[in-house]
Amino acid sequence: MRCRFCGKKADIILKMHRIALCKKCYPRFFENRVLKTIEKNKMIEDKEKVCVAVSGGKDSMALLHVLKKTGFRTSALYINLGIKGYSEKCEEVIRSYCKLHDIPLIVYDLEKEKGKALDEVSKLKRRATCSICGTIKRQITNKIARDNGYNVLATGHNMDDGLVFLFLNLLNSDVFAISSSKPMLEGSDLLVKKVKPLYRFTDLETRYYAEIENIPYYNGKCPHSKEASSTMYKEWWNSLEEKKPGIKNSFYWGFMSNIQPIISKYASEVDPRGDIKRCKICGEPTSRDICSVCMIFSKDAAGGI
Numbered sequence: 001m002r003c004r005f006c007g008k009k010a011d012i013i014l015k016m017h018r019i020a021l022c023k024k025c026y027p028r029f030f031e032n033r034v035l036k037t038i039e040k041n042k043m044i045e046d047k048e049k050v051c052v053a054v055s056g057g058k059d060s061m062a063l064l065h066v067l068k069k070t071g072f073r074t075s076a077l078y079i080n081l082g083i084k085g086y087s088e089k090c091e092e093v094i095r096s097y098c099k100l101h102d103i104p105l106i107v108y109d110l111e112k113e114k115g116k117a118l119d120e121v122s123k124l125k126r127r128a129t130c131s132i133c134g135t136i137k138r139q140i141t142n143k144i145a146r147d148n149g150y151n152v153l154a155t156g157h158n159m160d161d162g163l164v165f166l167f168l169n170l171l172n173s174d175v176f177a178i179s180s181s182k183p184m185l186e187g188s189d190l191l192v193k194k195v196k197p198l199y200r201f202t203d204l205e206t207r208y209y210a211e212i213e214n215i216p217y218y219n220g221k222c223p224h225s226k227e228a229s230s231t232m233y234k235e236w237w238n239s240l241e242e243k244k245p246g247i248k249n250s251f252y253w254g255f256m257s258n259i260q261p262i263i264s265k266y267a268s269e270v271d272p273r274g275d276i277k278r279c280k281i282c283g284e285p286t287s288r289d290i291c292s293v294c295m296i297f298s299k300d301a302a303g304g305i
C-alpha cells in the first residue's frame, strides 16, 4: 500500500476512512479532518476563544495540540480531583506541555475549592465514583469556561467514547442522555457551547497522532476506572470488533444518523425536566432546586446521591 499523499510506502492503513498514509503525512490528514469537522459543524467560529478541558490523557492532549497548531485561540483547563497517585501525575504532564507551548492554563483544585477531594467524597457517597466525577467535571468546566469569558468548551471525546456512552444509555433506556449525545451542544446564558472535535476518530487514530507528533500524555489509568462500567463495555466492543470487523462503525454511525435524530425530536417534546433553573445554593444551572454538585458536597454526606 502506498501513502495517499506522497506515494511512499504507507505505515498506517485506516479502513474506516479507506485511506493509507505514511507516518510523515498522517498528522496532515488528522489535522485536516479535525478542521473539516469543526467547520462543518460550526463548532468554533472566527475569533471565538476555546477552552480545552484536559485530563492529561492522549485524547485531550491531542486535541489541545491540534487546536493550538492550527491557529485557534486556545487555553487549557485542568480539574485536579485529588485522585491519589493519578491527578498529580496528569497535572505535571499538562503543566509542562502548556509552559513549553505557551498555552494559558487554568488549574482547579477540588480539595482546595470544595474542601474534599474526589477520593474522600466517593467514600462517603453511595453513588459510583465515576458518576460523581462526571457530574463534578461537567459543572466546573462549564462554570470556569463561562466565568473566564470563553466561547467554546472543547473535550477530547472520540468515537469509542461516544459508542460506549450511547450503548450505556441504550441499556438504561435513557432517551434524554441519548438525545444529547451530539458532537456539539449549543450554549446559552449559563451554559458554554460544548464541542467534541475528535468525535470522528477512534482511540487508535488519536493515539497514532499523539505518538507521531510526540505529544506527551499520561498513559496510566485512573485507579477508579476498574469500577467503571464504561471500561468493561469498551473492552467488550473491542472484542466484538475483532470477531466482526466494522461492527463498531456500522452500529454507531447507523444509530447516530438514523435513530438519534428521532429520539432527539421525541425527547425535546416530552422532556419532563422542565426549564433550566439556577441552583439555590451555588447559582449554577440545574433542572432541580439544588444542583447535583451541591448535593454531593452537602453536609449530609451519606445522602442518597
Ligand SMILES: [Zn+2]
Pocket (backbone or CB within 6 Å): 003, 004, 005, 006, 007, 008, 021, 022, 023, 024, 025, 026
Ligand atoms: Zn506520505
Ligand SMILES: [Zn+2]
Pocket (backbone or CB within 6 Å): 279, 280, 281, 282, 283, 284, 290, 291, 292, 293, 294, 295
Ligand atoms: Zn449548586
